[in-house]
Amino acid sequence: MKVLQFLSWEYPPRIVGGLARHVYWLSRELARKGIEVIVITLDYPGAPRVECVDGVKVIRVRSYVLPSPDFISWVHQFNIWMIKDALKELHDISIIHAHDWLSALSAITLKHALRRPLIATIHSTEYGRRGGIFNDFQRHIHEVEWWLTYEAWRIIVCSEYMRGEVINVFNLPSDKIDVIPNGINPVDLSKPIDTVKIRRKYAEDWEKIVLFVGRLVHAKGIHIFVEAGIDLLKRRNDVKFIVAGDGVLREDMMRNVSERGVSHKFFFTGFISDNDLNDLYRVCDAAVFPSLYEPFGIVALEAMSAAKPVIVSDVGGLSSLVVDGFNGLKTPPNNPYILSKAIEKVISDPGFAEYLGRNGFHHIYKNYTWDKIADMTLKTYSKVMEEYKKSSWYTK
């Protein structure tokens, strides 16, 4: 089986969010299982136009050919080059697999041109990201997402929460949707590290490290994390809050903690490498994910794979990932005061923290390795190919 895994602008080394990693690891694991995978992505300075990465053929197309009046027109433009530049590679593919609206135009066009089945993974929706549709730009993206789900043979989403969201937002029939979670690369706990040295990069020896990981945007609840931290600092001083990640709210948050006289208790790392992040997971005392919108919550899984206690808001994918009091704690979304008490509970009781971390660790290894995720994806591919071969569209 030859599978074309389209994606938008993201594939390493071009990394914007979690999509690049998802496509990288899934395509690599599929290739390991004997599937021929082609990934079409955008160019990146220094990256070759065509290369083979871990058994996956990667084709990078030109991303800035013509001027574009806005972001949406640019996205559709690079989709056109995806079709034109990569066409000669695609005639004998079996399945087209698109990720999110950013590759909708090229995926749908090739579906009709080549008469091959299209599978779409919806990682999140515009409606969910914005909390509604409020202007014509958002409406356009929403309609393109709807179009993609309409044209796709099957839809893959990462959680039961997202299944509900795409059913409600796009009026999709439930039986068109497969839930396949994101996989993760567990933090390698066997790698020796100098815990004291790493801790001292971020905190004093007597301080507990409470970690936030994610884009610094409203949906990820960074403002809730900061408020909870400031509230907790009123009760105890032995805590350091580490914010790993970057985003539009970074400056606002830094100004906030500075104006309130606690800037020495917050450490904003900015964009952080995978190695440094893994080190942070291993030395932290608790990891907090107070998202307001979270289709899946891959960073929470990463923290759990490091056997760390997680405290999450009771929303989206996080809600189904964490069993409250067993492999983490759940708090109501958008409530920094309850969150600060939950953090306090975990860092005050090392035995309880270890219990949560251990249970989380086992949960991750049982359910979220890329090997398992690739097997589930292959089941969807097989089901689609079986149906396709019986359809009037089938061409050998």
Next chain:
Amino acid sequence: MSIAVLTHEYNGGIGWWVRNEAEKLAQHGVKIAIIYPSEYENITINGNIAIYSISTIVKTYPNIVARTLLLVSDFVRAFSRLIYDYGFKFNIIYAHEWIAGVAGVVLKSIFNKPLIASIYSTEYMRSSEIGLLQLSIRGYEKQVFEEANIILAKNRNTLLSISRNYGVDKERIVEALNIDEAVETIIKVLNI
């Protein structure tokens, strides 16, 4: 012999031209499929002429460039259906103006058929403003002109603009002031 005619409008001046030109070509025994965007999806076949109105799912656009690019997919869908479901064997892709021309360029690369572009005016002629939108449209027009095997310019000013403003070799541009001249050129290309 068969031609896929792509047009972004089936009313107005271009629509009038497309309809009358199709009838004249049909009289020469050419099979024509006119594909245009509409509010509903429908195919009508009458003699040598098929009229395929394509319905676009996406209704909201930030600008004409985004609309043009998404139309590519709708034109490809119609083109593919006409081949696979209705047995058309197209010899030529014939696109009116740059909006359908962009789809023509993509169809040419997918199905490897010659492209004729029919151009009534250029962005240089239409707009004195120079913003990102105008630069973008000029860029797409240039792509269409570069990929077209023959460009039918509908007046002298358009011919000169395509040549001077876009650097297109005059040998590929034919002045077709009326339908008879356009049909004559197309018949030559079809080698009937």
